[in-house]
Amino acid sequence: MYHYDELDQTLIEQRVTQFRSQTRRFLDGRLSEDDFRVLRLQNGLYIQRHSPMLRVAIPYGMLASYQLRKLAEIARRWDKGYGHFTTRQNIQFNWPKLEDVPDILAELATVQMHAIQTSGNCIRNTTTDHLAGVAADEVINPLIWCEIIRQWSVLHPEFAFLPRKFKIAVSGAATDRAAVGVHDIGLQAMEQDGEVGFRVWVGGGLGRTPLVGHSIKPFVRWQDLLTYLQAVLRIYNLHGRRDNKYKARIKILVKDLTPEVFAQEVEALWQRIKDGPDTITQTQLQRIAHLFTWPEYEALEDEPAGSPAASNREFARWLRSNVHRHKQPGYAAVSVSLKATGPAPGDITAEQMECVAELADRYSFGDLRVSHEQNLVLADVRQRDLFALWQALDEAGLATPNIGLLTNIVSCPGGDYCSLANAASIPVARAIQQQFDDLDYLHDIGPLDLNISGCMNACSHHHIGHIGILGVDKNGQEWYQVTLGGRQNGAYQGPEGRVGAGGALLGRVIGPAFARAQIPEVVQKLVTTYLQLRDSENEHFIDVVERLGIEPFKQAVYAKHADSVHQKAKEMAHA
C-alpha cells in the first residue's frame, strides 16, 4: 500500500480548496454551466438521471481498511447507505448533492483519497491486475509503476484537456488480468536481459467502435516510461480528432494513421524528449518504493488440502472459485464476491464495507483491492484462516462462490441510473443469476465471463465477455444483442506463438437482438450447447467457441428453437 508524503497530501487538499471555490462560483452564478461542466467532470462529478453522481478514485484498485471505513461513512451520510464499485476499480456514489461535494472531497482527503480525473477528457485512474504483488505467475510487481504513472498523470498541465478520455492499464503477470489490450495505452511489464521495461500497446478500447490495441513498442526501459507516455499523449493531444466525440479516442487516430505510422511519429517525437527531465531516476524510484508498505509475511508452509473442506461442500466450492494462489507459501488471495443474486453487481452497503474493513484488518494486513470485475480482494490471507474468513463473509452475504463463473456478471448501472443507457442492465443480470442459481451446476459449467452493458458506450466491456450482452434501443423498446467469443486476454499471437499475457479478442454478434425476458433462456441455450460440445471439463466455454466458432451456438439459439424464441420476440414486439 502506498502512503502519501507531504506533497501528495498538500496537493489533494489544495484541489479540494480549488473545487470548493469553483462550486461556490457556480452556485453564485459567477461560473457558467458550460464552464463548470468540464471542471466538475475533472473532479468525478456527473449530473445523472436522479441526482449528481460522484466517482471517487481508487488508484489501481488499492484500498486500506481505514479508507473503506471512510467510504462507508460517506455512503451513510451523503448517499443512501451504499456505493457501487466500477470496472475502473473506482467507487461511485449515486445520490450526493452538488453543494455537499466539496465537503465529501474534504473528508476523502483526510484518508488520502480524492476524485481527481475520474471523468472528463483527461488521463483517468490507472488500473492493474487485482492480484498485483501477490500473484504466483507475476514477473514484475506493477504497483510501484502504477503509482509512478498516477503521480505523473495527476493534474498534468499539458494533458488536462485531451480530445477524449484516456485510460492506461498495467499488467506484470503471465496471465493478463488487467485487460491491457482494450486500453488507450496498455503496459505489459516484463524483464529483458535482466532489465525491467514495458511492452506498449496503444489504441485499444471498446465503446461504439471496439478495437483491440496494437503493440507499438516491444520494450521501453523503465527509465523511459514517462517520456514515452509523454510522446504518445502529445501526438494524441495534437492530432486526435476534436470535431466528433465519437471519433476522438486515440484508437481512431491509430487506426486512421495505421499503427505503423503512429508508432513512427511517436518514436520521432520521443527521440527528441528522451532523457529529458521526466526521465525516471533510480533515486525517484526508490523514493516512491519507500513510501509503500508491504505485508510482513510469516514463514509458513502451504496447508494440506482437505481438512475443513472435506467435510463442508459449500466451503469447498468457495475455495475452488474464490480463493487464488499466492506467491507466498501458506497464504492465499481471496475474492469477496459482490455478485450475489439480488443487489446490482458491484454494489456494496455501508455495513458490508465496514465488515470487509474489519476482516481486512483481522486477516489481510489491513489492505484490500477492488477488481475490474467489480469484486473486492483480500490479497494476503493465511491459508489456515480461510475457514474462519469464509464463515464471516458468508454471514455478511459476501461469499457467493462465483468468481470467474457465469454469475460473476460485470454490469454497468444501466438505464435505472445512467442517463446515457438505452436499456436496463441490472435486472437482466439478476434474471440470469436466478436462472443459474444451482451452485453445483454453476461450477460444472466452469470459467465463463459474462458482461452486460446498457448502451454502446460499453462501460461493462461486453465485447470482451465470453458472452456479451448489449442493451439497444429499437423504436423506444429495450432489446439485447448477444455477442460470443470475446476475451479480455490471451489472444495475442506473437512470433513465439500464443503467449498468455496480453491481447484481447472482440466477441461476434450472433444474430438479431432479443427481448429482455428472453435473455436467461438464450444464455441457458448457449450453456447447454457448450456442455454438449465440450470434450472434457477442462475445455472451457471460450475454448469451445474458439474451436467450433459461433455457428453451433447460433443454431441452438435461433434455428432449432426458432418457434419458441422467434414467436416470443414477435409477441413482445407487438405487445
Next chain:
Amino acid sequence: MPESAANKLILNGQLEANPWRLYQPDPASGCALPPDAPGWMIELSLWKELLHAQPERKCPVGIVMPSDGDCNDLILEAEALRARKDVAFIAIHFLQYGDGRGYSLAWMLRQEYGWSGELRAVGDVLIDTVHYLARCGFTGFVMKQGHDPELALESLRAFSGHYQPGYANPVV
C-alpha cells in the same frame, strides 16, 4: 458596468492595463496590415506579410497563433525572432478552454522551438485554467469576460507543489 476583463493583463504575476487589441484586416480599404502604431496584435497568417511589407516597423506587434498553429510559420528561428524590435510577444488563442492543443503548442514553443520571450494566453482563458497554462510556459494571460483577473492571479498559486518535473512553476 463591470470593467471588462480584456482591459487587464496578467503579466509575470502582476496585473496591469492591457493596451493590446487584435488587428482586423479591412480588405475594402485595401489595408491588410496594422499601422506602425503601438498595441496591435496580428494573426499568425499576417506575420509573413508584415515581415516583408514593413521592414522598418518601429512599434512591435504581438503574433497570435491558433491552437493548432505550427512553429514553422513563425519563419524565423526563435532567437532571431526574440532579437527583433518589431515583435513584442507570441500569443496562443483559445477558441475553447478545453482545446488542449494550445497546451502542447505552448510546451513546444518553449522546449522545442526555444521561445524565451513572453507567451500570452488569449481567448477562452478561465480562472480555472491559468495554473495549467502557466505550467506549460505561458507568462501572460488576458481573461475571458466574467473571469476576474484578480481571482485568476490568486489561482496561479492554487497548487504549491507538482509532480511533473519537466514543466515550469507558475510565475506569481
